[in-house]
Amino acid sequence: MNKIVYSLQKLASLQVKTAHRHCCDKCRGYHVSWPILRANALVGGIDSDKDIYVQCINQQFSNRNNMNILIAGCADSGILNMLFATDITGAYIDIVDRCMTPLECSITAVADSSDITIIHNDLLTFVPEKKYDLIVCHSLLPFFDDEGRGRLLRNFALWLDRGGKLLISMRNKTEDNSPDDIGVWIEQKTQTAFERVDTKENTYFRRDDLVDYYTMMSRQNLPYRTVDEAEQEFRSFGLKIQDSYIGGKGLSFVSNGNNPHSLILVAGL
Ligand SMILES: C[S@@+](CC[C@H](N)C(=O)[O-])C[C@H]1O[C@@H](n2cnc3c(N)ncnc32)[C@H](O)[C@@H]1O
Numbered sequence: 001m002n003k004i005v006y007s008l009q010k011l012a013s014l015q016v017k018t019a020h021r022h023c024c025d026k027c028r029g030y031h032v033s034w035p036i037l038r039a040n041a042l043v044g045g046i047d048s049d050k051d052i053y054v055q056c057i058n059q060q061f062s063n064r065n066n067m068n069i070l071i072a073g074c075a076d077s078g079i080l081n082m083l084f085a086t087d088i089t090g091a092y093i094d095i096v097d098r099c100m101t102p103l104e105c106s107i108t109a110v111a112d113s114s115d116i117t118i119i120h121n122d123l124l125t126f127v128p129e130k131k132y133d134l135i136v137c138h139s140l141l142p143f144f145d146d147e148g149r150g151r152l153l154r155n156f157a158l159w160l161d162r163g164g165k166l167l168i169s170m171r172n173k174t175e176d177n178s179p180d181d182i183g184v185w186i187e188q189k190t191q192t193a194f195e196r197v198d199t200k201e202n203t204y205f206r207r208d209d210l211v212d213y214y215t216m217m218s219r220q221n222l223p224y225r226t227v228d229e230a231e232q233e234f235r236s237f238g239l240k241i242q243d244s245y246i247g248g249k250g251l252s253f254v255s256n257g258n259n260p261h262s263l264i265l266v267a268g269l
Contacts, residue, residue: 001086001091002116004081005109015105024099027098027101031075031101031102038076046078050081053167054085060167061133061165070159071083073140080093095119098120133164135156167264170262241266
């Protein structure tokens, strides 16, 4: 299938520059730091969950040709990279994000963008032109309050094709697997990581970029931690949980452990 041709370091530099053009104060800190933290294996995001995701997708779909796929919220090209590692062939991929930064960087980082469409929209107002065989929603739920999460789940149910599957995954944050002060931790790690970036890349990273990241990080608690808790809510929005996978390496933010801390819920209609 397709591949990502940008290294994570190069992607991080591009994302910093792009963030200064597109991001608002609320998302700049996140979009600026995420790829550089990923490049240095300092966060446990999609990279930590890649193997379990690939296994899940390969097991869940017997026909993996010409699938319509939606990436709901992308952060950077990490989810694309995971999809490219599956046995899916000839997919049409839509990526929706409310910020242009991860969209523009993802499409630039990919070898062949002909079957990938970036959509600059809010997932609560987006109206797709087609139904999807697969919707990937990784670590997105903490961005929504209870009412917004309900609207999002209802939308996913409307957008799934017959036999389509929604993969919702959540990284489990517990009190003992995150630094005491996540803001200070992110700032230090991002700063150090960017110091290592080749100066020729001309990356204009500013300390101020991170300020609003702190507020966002404090909202990372997840709405449910068990399948049972999720099941009831999903059912009320027209989604049935069909399977679940627990795995992933590393912890929520600091990837220095091996505890399985991710839950992927596979839901259908
Ligand atoms: C935590 S990241 C998703 C992480 C990504 N799935 C990954 O694992 O790398 C959240 C992304 O969703 C976007 N986002 C948050 N709320 C959104 C909304 N209501 N509509 C569209 N995109 C949203 C943010 O701009 C950000 O890029």
